[in-house]
Amino acid sequence: MSWGGEHGVRISLSAVVMAVRGGRLSVLTTEDANGDLALPSGPFDPVHDRTFERALRAFVTDQTGFGLGFVEQLYTFGDAGRSAPRATPGPDQQREISVGYLALTADAVDVAPPGARWTSVLEVFPWEDRRQAGTPEVLGAALRAWAEADARRETRYEPLFAPGPNLRWDEGAVLDRYELLYEAGLVAEALRDGQDTTPPTLGDRPMSSDHRRILATGLGRLRSKLRYRPVLFELMPQTFTLSGLQAAAEAVVGLNLHKQNFRRGVERTGLVEATGRLSTGTGGRPAELFRFTGAGVQDGQAPGLALPALR
Template sequence: MFSAYMVASPNKSGKRGRTTPESPEEAAFLERYEAAEFERPSVTVDVVLLTVRNGELFTLVVPRAEHPHKGRWALPGGFVRIHEPLEDAAFRVLRTKCSLENVYVEQLCTFGEPDRDPRMRVISIGYFALVDARRFDQSHASPRRSGQGTMARVVVPWEGEAGGPVTLVSAETGEPMPLAFDHEDILGAAVRRIRGKLDYSPIGFQLLPERFTLLALQEVHETVLGRKLNKDSFRRRMLASGELAATGEMQSGVDHRPAELYRFLRRSAV
């Protein structure tokens, strides 16, 4: 199973995988091999960057300035370079198009319908990344990000883990934001994945700052799941999970009774 930040171990030459023939016979075979005789598709990565703000789920999209699908919105993505591992390509997309590093990243699945891209046969490896809203706001305000993308609210038309495409609306105007290619399906697959993992994996903590209240953690779960949760049972379950530690600190700058702050015990492992 793919896990966050999984990277193949380099061999003695410093490259991943085996790069030299095992025998003279294999070397001769490779010398004669004509790769150009076979049609080969192009490979891209598309990254679904998700964050939670004010009880709503948001993602980052970039405008398509060229054909195909000119004028539509697209997930941050790019073609995989010939000697580039897939996960490195996903990290590059996050760094160059989202100004984000050291965030939770996980491979989603492969999207390979023959006609998904009208230019040529393109297979896309989907990834999703989770980040708390404050970190995203800081990166989004960077001069490098100016004009490159925008946050859009994710509208999920199905319940539970039914799955299917989702739609986007502008966070500012509420107008629909049509997506290019099959990105509605990629985005829907990411929502389905995190909904399914929320109860058995601590990915919900990746949508929060380092210190958070139990109420903020519950709001993240409710936003991702698209339904309300019982406050008392949720609190008991989280405290009994062994994944939380009280910081001994309280909220500050609030106009109500300050709540205790907690942290995720295994955050550094991600």
């Protein structure tokens, strides 16, 4: 459906549904007509769809069998001069506008429709995991070569990728890092959109249309919100160990966290309370089980969590 006559506008809706599954932060994905990795998405029909959110929920359920809970709008993408978004077929001159949404779930059940699966976020953005080392060697070399071609580029790439030990890694700048890689011609989407480039082999997975931009926005939003809202508990089961909570936080931010400082920070928030029961599924000594108290959530006063990264 389009508006605006010959040069109309076409709107697509996409969902970033995230869960911690098997110790990894994962996103619900499908496949497009070409077999490329995609987010659940579809076109908004202003005649038949009452609201964006209702249309989005229908797309997700139809394409994955998964029912959405709470969702929040992320951002609207519609840059001119890029081949994506290309969410629906139509006249080439129609401007594509893509609206992304974020949903979190603790119930990452298996999904049955063909092509639907839970995909590790790090399959799409392997450079976002800083737990083992810094920027992957191949990517670091490609970024240095790109930066050396223009002195102004170095001041942009270093704050984002923190190649030196004294540079701070900003875990929330996911979209900025992806956009720089796109501009530098280091991701497959740049080649697809007409850049004269040969992206290096980074072990990453490209996505359909503008879906990797939307996923980057969702991951950055989630990471940033951890510090000022208790969103991590939306990814946790009803009861959990503090080690399990820390592992989930590390999976989200891609950093190793200081165990004692993380626990002290969690206990100071008043967001968890002991259940009086022990977990027997840890493989070692039974660990105490906790639950989320929900303190301050209703009045908007609930704090986020401190993320004391190991240095």
